[in-house]
Amino acid sequence: MKPRDRLRIAMQKSGRLTEPAQELLARCGLKFRQSRDKLFCFGEGEPVDLLLVRDDDIPGLIAEGVCDLGIVGRNVLREFQLSNPELGEGLDALRSLGFGHCRLSIAVPQEDAYDGPAQLAGQRIATSYPGLLGEWLRTHGVEAKVVMLAGSVEIAPRLGTADAICDLVSSGATLVANQLREAAVVIESEAVLAGRRELPADERGEIAELLLRRLDGVIQVRD
Ligand code: PRT
Ligand code: ZN
Structure with missing residues (x-):
C-alpha cells in the first residue's frame, strides 16, 4: 500500500451516527468538501479526509490500514474483534464520544x-x-x-x-x-473513536494526536 500523508477517518455514511459524528468533527475544527459520490470527502485546511461507509465496515478498514480512525458503535467494534481476533487485536476504543447510547x-x-x-x-x-x-x-x-x-x-x-x-x-x-x-x-x-492502539509513527500520528487533544477539549466542554 502506498504511504499516505493525510489522516483518514471512517464514519457511517447514512444512519444514526452520521449527524452526531459530523457535528463532532466540525466542533474539532475539521471542514470537508463533499465529493459527488459522497464516499470520500476531502478535508479543507487540516490534512484529514473522511471515508463514508457502512458502520459494519469501519473496524475492518482501520485494521487493514485503509483508514486510521473511525467513529463507530462500541458494539460493532467489539463484535469485529471477537469475530476477527487476529485483525482486531491491535484496535481499541481511543475515546468514548457520548452519543449513540x-x-x-x-x-x-x-x-x-x-x-x-x-x-x-x-x-x-x-x-x-x-x-x-x-x-x-x-x-x-x-x-x-x-x-x-x-x-x-x-x-x-x-x-x-x-x-x-x-x-x-x-x-x-x-x-x-x-x-x-x-x-x-x-x-x-455508545459511539467511540476507534483506532489502532499504536498511532502511525509519521505525520498522520501527529495529526491524530492533535485531533485527540481537540476532541478531549470538545468532550470536556460538553460534559
Ligand atoms: O447502513 P449501516 O450498516 O451503516 O447502518 P445500520 O443500520 O447497521 O446502523 P444504525 O444506523 O441503525 O445504527 C448505528 C449504531 O447506532 C449502532 O451500531 C449502535 O451503536 C447505535 N444505536 C443506538 C442503535 C440504536 N441506538 C438503536 N436503537 N442502533 C440500532 N438501534 C435499533 C434497535 O436495534 C431497534 O431495532 O433501533 C431500533 C429501535 O430501538 P428502540 O429500543 O428505541 O425501540
Ligand atoms: Zn450496519
Missing part, C-alpha cells in the same frame, strides 16, 4: 418468565452479534444455539425461528411492539 440485550417473549441465564440453555437465540452473544453465553456457562440473522431479529420469535433474541435496545419500544421483554444486558454501548 444503546445496549445489546437478550430479550425473551413477554409471557416467558426469566429467572437467569441457565434458562436459556438449549434455546435458539437470534442475533446479528454472534461474537458478543457467544462470549456472554460462555461467561455464564450456558450452551445455546446462536441463530445468525442480518436484520429483523426482533420478529424471529414470532416467526418461530428462534426462542429468544439478542439485539440493540435504546428506548425499548421495539421490544414492546414485538411482545418481547429485556432479560439481560450483554454490553452497554
Whole structure:
C-alpha cells in the first residue's frame, strides 16, 4: 500500500451516527468538501479526509490500514474483534464520544418468565452479534444455539425461528411492539473513536494526536 500523508477517518455514511459524528468533527475544527459520490470527502485546511461507509465496515478498514480512525458503535467494534481476533487485536476504543447510547440485550417473549441465564440453555437465540452473544453465553456457562440473522431479529420469535433474541435496545419500544421483554444486558454501548492502539509513527500520528487533544477539549466542554 502506498504511504499516505493525510489522516483518514471512517464514519457511517447514512444512519444514526452520521449527524452526531459530523457535528463532532466540525466542533474539532475539521471542514470537508463533499465529493459527488459522497464516499470520500476531502478535508479543507487540516490534512484529514473522511471515508463514508457502512458502520459494519469501519473496524475492518482501520485494521487493514485503509483508514486510521473511525467513529463507530462500541458494539460493532467489539463484535469485529471477537469475530476477527487476529485483525482486531491491535484496535481499541481511543475515546468514548457520548452519543449513540444503546445496549445489546437478550430479550425473551413477554409471557416467558426469566429467572437467569441457565434458562436459556438449549434455546435458539437470534442475533446479528454472534461474537458478543457467544462470549456472554460462555461467561455464564450456558450452551445455546446462536441463530445468525442480518436484520429483523426482533420478529424471529414470532416467526418461530428462534426462542429468544439478542439485539440493540435504546428506548425499548421495539421490544414492546414485538411482545418481547429485556432479560439481560450483554454490553452497554455508545459511539467511540476507534483506532489502532499504536498511532502511525509519521505525520498522520501527529495529526491524530492533535485531533485527540481537540476532541478531549470538545468532550470536556460538553460534559
Ligand atoms: O447502513 P449501516 O450498516 O451503516 O447502518 P445500520 O443500520 O447497521 O446502523 P444504525 O444506523 O441503525 O445504527 C448505528 C449504531 O447506532 C449502532 O451500531 C449502535 O451503536 C447505535 N444505536 C443506538 C442503535 C440504536 N441506538 C438503536 N436503537 N442502533 C440500532 N438501534 C435499533 C434497535 O436495534 C431497534 O431495532 O433501533 C431500533 C429501535 O430501538 P428502540 O429500543 O428505541 O425501540
Ligand atoms: Zn450496519
